[in-house]
Amino acid sequence: MASFYEGPVQRLIDEFGRLPGIGPKSAQRIAYYLLKAAPEDARRLAASIVEVKEKISWCRRCFNIAEGEECAICRDTRRDSTVLCVVEEPRDIVAIERTQEFRGRYHVLQGTISPIEGVGPDQLRIKDLLHRIPEEGVEEVILATNPNTDGEVTAMYLAKVLTPLGLRVTRIASGLPVGGDLEYADEVTLGRALEGRRVVDG
Amino acid sequence: MASFYEGPVQRLIDEFGRLPGIGPKSAQRIAYYLLKAAPEDARRLAASIVEVKEKISWCRRCFNIAEGEECAICRDTRRDSTVLCVVEEPRDIVAIERTQEFRGRYHVLQGTISPIEGVGPDQLRIKDLLHRIPEEGVEEVILATNPNTDGEVTAMYLAKVLTPLGLRVTRIASGLPVGGDLEYADEVTLGRALEGRRVVDG
Numbered sequence: 001m002a003s004f005y006e007g008p009v010q011r012l013i014d015e016f017g018r019l020p021g022i023g024p025k026s027a028q029r030i031a032y033y034l035l036k037a038a039p040e041d042a043r044r045l046a047a048s049i050v051e052v053k054e055k056i057s058w059c060r061r062c063f064n065i066a067e068g069e070e071c072a073i074c075r076d077t078r079r080d081s082t083v084l085c086v087v088e089e090p091r092d093i094v095a096i097e098r099t100q101e102f103r104g105r106y107h108v109l110q111g112t113i114s115p116i117e118g119v120g121p122d123q124l125r126i127k128d129l130l131h132r133i134p135e136e137g138v139e140e141v142i143l144a145t146n147p148n149t150d151g152e153v154t155a156m157y158l159a160k161v162l163t164p165l166g167l168r169v170t171r172i173a174s175g176l177p178v179g180g181d182l183e184y185a186d187e188v189t190l191g192r193a194l195e196g197r198r199v200v201d202g
Numbered sequence: 203m204a205s206f207y208e209g210p211v212q213r214l215i216d217e218f219g220r221l222p223g224i225g226p227k228s229a230q231r232i233a234y235y236l237l238k239a240a241p242e243d244a245r246r247l248a249a250s251i252v253e254v255k256e257k258i259s260w261c262r263r264c265f266n267i268a269e270g271e272e273c274a275i276c277r278d279t280r281r282d283s284t285v286l287c288v289v290e291e292p293r294d295i296v297a298i299e300r301t302q303e304f305r306g307r308y309h310v311l312q313g314t315i316s317p318i319e320g321v322g323p324d325q326l327r328i329k330d331l332l333h334r335i336p337e338e339g340v341e342e343v344i345l346a347t348n349p350n351t352d353g354e355v356t357a358m359y360l361a362k363v364l365t366p367l368g369l370r371v372t373r374i375a376s377g378l379p380v381g382g383d384l385e386y387a388d389e390v391t392l393g394r395a396l397e398g399r400r401v402v403d404g
Contacts, residue, residue, distance in 0.1 A: 005296065006269040008254045015250040018243075020235050026223050028293060033222050034251060035258060035267060041220075042255045046248040048217040049236060052210045053244045056237060065237060067208040091230060094207070 009035070061132070063108040063125045065090045073097075073106060080104045082139040086129065086158065088112055088146060096144065104142075107132065112150040113157055121157060129158075133165060140168040147174045147192075211237070263334070265310040265327045267292045275299075275308060282306045284341040288331065288360065290314055290348060298346065306344075309334065314352035315359055323359060331360075335367060342370040349376045349394075 005013065009031055016027035034042050058064070059071035066072075073079060073093070083104030087093055093106050109124040132138065141162055145151035155171055162169045175193035176185055185193070207215065211233055218229035236244050260266070261273035268274075275281060275295070285306030289295055295308050311326040334340065343364055347353035357373055364371045377395035378387055387395070 006258060006267060006274065008250070008257045008269060009267055012250045012254045015247045018247075019232050021228050021231055022224075029223055030221050031254070032291065032293060034254060039255050042251050045217045045220075046251040048210070048214045049244050049248040049251075052214045052233070052236060053241050055210045056208060065208060065211055067210060072208065089234065091234065 058110075059108075062106050063110055063128065064093055064106060078103075081136045083142065084129075084132070084136075084138045084140070085142040085144050087144045088151065088154075092144065092146075104140075105136075109145070109154065112145060112154040114150045114153075124154075126158070126161070130161070133162075133167065138167065140170060143169065143171045147172075260312075261310075264308050265312055265330065266295055266308060280305075283338045285344065286331075286334070286338075286340045286342070287344040287346050289346050290353065290356075294346065294348075306342075307338075311347070311356065314347060314356040316352045316355075326356075328360070328363070332363070335364075335369065340369065342372060345371065345373045349374075 012031045012034065013024070013027045016022055016030050017024055022030070034045075055067050056065055059066035059074055060069050061074045062071060064071040064073065066074075080103050083102075084107055085096065085102060085104055086107045086109060087096070088109055088111060090108055093108065096102050096106075107125065107129050109126065109129075111119055111124050113119060113121055113124065133141070141158070143155040143158055145154045145158075159169050159171070173196050174189065175196050176182065176189060182190065214233045214236065215226070215229045218224055218232050219226055224232070236247075257269050258267055261268035261276055262271050263276045264273060266273040266275065268276075282305050285304075286309055287298065287304060287306055288309045288311060289298070290311055290313060292310055295310065298304050298308075309327065309331050311328065311331075313321055313326050315321060315323055315326065335343070343360070345357040345360055347356045347360075361371050361373070375398050376391065377398050378384065378391060384392065
């Protein structure tokens with residue numbers, strides 16, 4: 001598409017077009033929105049981008065996002081350090097925290113093993129995980145990677161590495177979502193739900 | 203949704219969530235992308251927002267976007283000033299310029315008459331349009347607002363105001379899109395295509 005826009009407008013469209021999930025049409029729509037927006041609104045957006053890059057980095061312990069050296073969860077001394085929940089990304093921590101079911105600590109792999117995208121164990125935060133386990137007296141590691149191909153491969157790899165260390169290694173359950181319908185469940189999920197069935201105390 | 207994010211991350215998500223077409227999930231995805239992005243890439247995005255607000259304003263003649271007082275089209279003395287194409291937004295100029303069929307000038311209304319959203323003729327750049335017509339010796343005004351309800355209402359209003367000035371007032375054609383299929387055309391479009399039929403020189 002030839003450029004019919006004045007330089008700064010085209011640059012703005014190009015920059016937004018690089019963000020995930022924003023195509024050229026959306027980028028153009030956002031550019032017009034910003035052209036019409038109050039100057040202070042646009043400035044605040046720009047400032048929030050600069051601020052996040054200046055203030056936020058990775059927690060040196062668990063690789064969650066952190067303002068400062070350690071994230072809020074690692075700084076919280078009331079959390080149980082004997083249970084460690086391994087997740088793919090910081091957003092997974094947000095999802096688990098929302099359940100209010102978990103009082104242990106986390107470790108963020110920052111990705112999954114993915115042969116297709118050429119990501120092996122060395123590109124993930126697995127060495128850091130292995131260092132933490134004896135240092136923090138971890139007794140159980142919960143593998144909470146996503147229940148998809150890459151997540152399963154990563155969980156299987158970690159189980160193989162961690163089990164010989166004499167830890168309890170667990171995997172989050174797969175099955176029917178609560179409120180879901182057997183009729184509409186895919187067969188893999190339903191198969192997992194059957195496989196993971198439990199005795200009901202009656 | 204309670205905030206589980208460090209302040210600057212949450213602020214970034216909030217700011218992106220205000221942009222058109224970006225929901226909370228997309229905003230979160232973009233925030234993670236920016237957290238992982240190279241600092242110079244994030245800085246460039248922020249700078250492009252600041253730059254556009256500093257350098258770009260509305261062309262004082264046609265209300266297109268302009269770097270400086272007048273837009274590139276108004277500055278171009280080779281453009282035919284006797285034909286004026288009236289559009290809703292600057293992006294419509296980009297669409298028409300892409301056809302390379304039009305060598306006249308433009309006037310951007312910056313919206314449409316919309317009773318539902320409470321926009322009347324006074325909130326559009328119609329007064330400025332009426333000033334331009336005698337000043338620039340305009341002989342034909344092409345009404346190129348969108349062929350939807352608001353665009354049609356706006357075109358009808360302008361036709362009523364402009365025709366008494368002794369101008370040629372035209373409306374862009376509605377009909378089947380080129381490459382389209384009669385079978386799949388909606389009945390309104392097909393009706394317009396019939397209504398707008400022309401004699402074919404054979």
